[in-house]
Amino acid sequence: MSSPERDRPAHTVRGVDHAAFPTFDPQATITFYRDVLGFPVVHATCALGWGPGDHPDFIHFFFDIGNGDRLAFFYYFGVAPYRDAGLPDLLHRARHLAIHVDGEEDLLEYRHRLDASAWPCELQVRHETVESIYVTDPNGYLMEITRPLRAITAEDDIDANVSVDALMEVAGEPEPSLEKFYARKAKLIAERYEGEPELVTFG
Amino acid sequence: MTTLFVLDVDDFRPLAEVAAKDPDTTVRRRGPYLEVSAPGAIRVERDATGRRNALWYSSVAAVRDGRVSRWDKSELVVVPTGTGR
Numbered sequence: 001m002s003s004p005e006r007d008r009p010a011h012t013v014r015g016v017d018h019a020a021f022p023t024f025d026p027q028a029t030i031t032f033y034r035d036v037l038g039f040p041v042v043h044a045t046c047a048l049g050w051g052p053g054d055h056p057d058f059i060h061f062f063f064d065i066g067n068g069d070r071l072a073f074f075y076y077f078g079v080a081p082y083r084d085a086g087l088p089d090l091l092h093r094a095r096h097l098a099i100h101v102d103g104e105e106d107l108l109e110y111r112h113r114l115d116a117s118a119w120p121c122e123l124q125v126r127h128e129t130v131e132s133i134y135v136t137d138p139n140g141y142l143m144e145i146t147r148p149l150r151a152i153t154a155e156d157d158i159d160a161n162v163s164v165d166a167l168m169e170v171a172g173e174p175e176p177s178l179e180k181f182y183a184r185k186a187k188l189i190a191e192r193y194e195g196e197p198e199l200v201t202f203g
Numbered sequence: 204m205t206t207l208f209v210l211d212v213d214d215f216r217p218l219a220e221v222a223a224k225d226p227d228t229t230v231r232r233r234g235p236y237l238e239v240s241a242p243g244a245i246r247v248e249r250d251a252t253g254r255r256n257a258l259w260y261s262s263v264a265a266v267r268d269g270r271v272s273r274w275d276k277s278e279l280v281v282v283p284t285g286t287g288r
Contacts, residue, residue: 126256126257128257150213155235158234159210162264166265179271182271186206186265186266187267189234189236189264193234197238199230199231200223200232202219
């Protein structure tokens with residue numbers, strides 16, 4: 001039983017167990033993830049009559065995406081394919097799974113695998129701290145493979161926390177804007193690091 | 204004073220270095236941030252910073268008493284609040 005007095009470790013989650021998505025094309029999905037990308041199949045649950053009345057029979061299958069994490073799909077027998085035909089591009093791009101690789105060589109290897117397939121890499125871009133390749137999988141889901149360009153520092157984490165605190169405040173007010181966010185963040189910085197700042201000169 | 208904050212990491216420090224070349228501009232350290240201040244506008248030329256696209260467009264941490272009036276592929280301009288360019 002939990003109680004407020006009990007000492008709790010602050011943060012004990014350990015990454016992604018699995019992320020699951022529906023598929024209406026299991027052949028293309030297995031070809032893409034297993035045969036093109038080389039993600040091993042590690043588990044499959046075959047359920048006869050287990051699901052709700054309108055889709056009682058399904059297969060839930062899993063691919064290893066490294067680190068013990070898994071990407072899973074549901075295939076429902078006898079269900080008409082559904083696709084978000086009217087999905088705005090903004091949502092298509094925002095909803096995505098990013099899979100980590102350690103270095104450039106790994107990133108390029110996966111790019112080569114995609115480019116040699118029916119699903120070539122659509123975009124390769126160097127972001128702020130990562131470099132990524134993007135592809136839309138056979139189900140229409142945007143997938144990213146990404147490598148770090150540099151280590152994330154303590155300063156980055158502090159800045160991220162100031163940013164989300166400023167966002168929490170600004171997003172709760174009328175007509176939030178980036179301009180208001182910058183101003184609120186400046187106010188938080190001034191409050192948290194008050195006092196006479198040290199002059200900096202560049203050599 | 205128009206004030207622009209950039210995080211003091213290798214990716215963003217060049218913005219403060221370039222802004223500091225203007226004699227009216229001062230740079231101070233406030234926690235993990237570089238606080239770039241000037242009585243008027245702060246102008247930073249992208250080419251001088253050598254920042255690639257993603258870094259350039261994520262380089263502003265915060266702005267006090269000013270607003271970004273231009274931020275395109277070649278220049279970042281922060282003007283005092285209530286003024287035009």
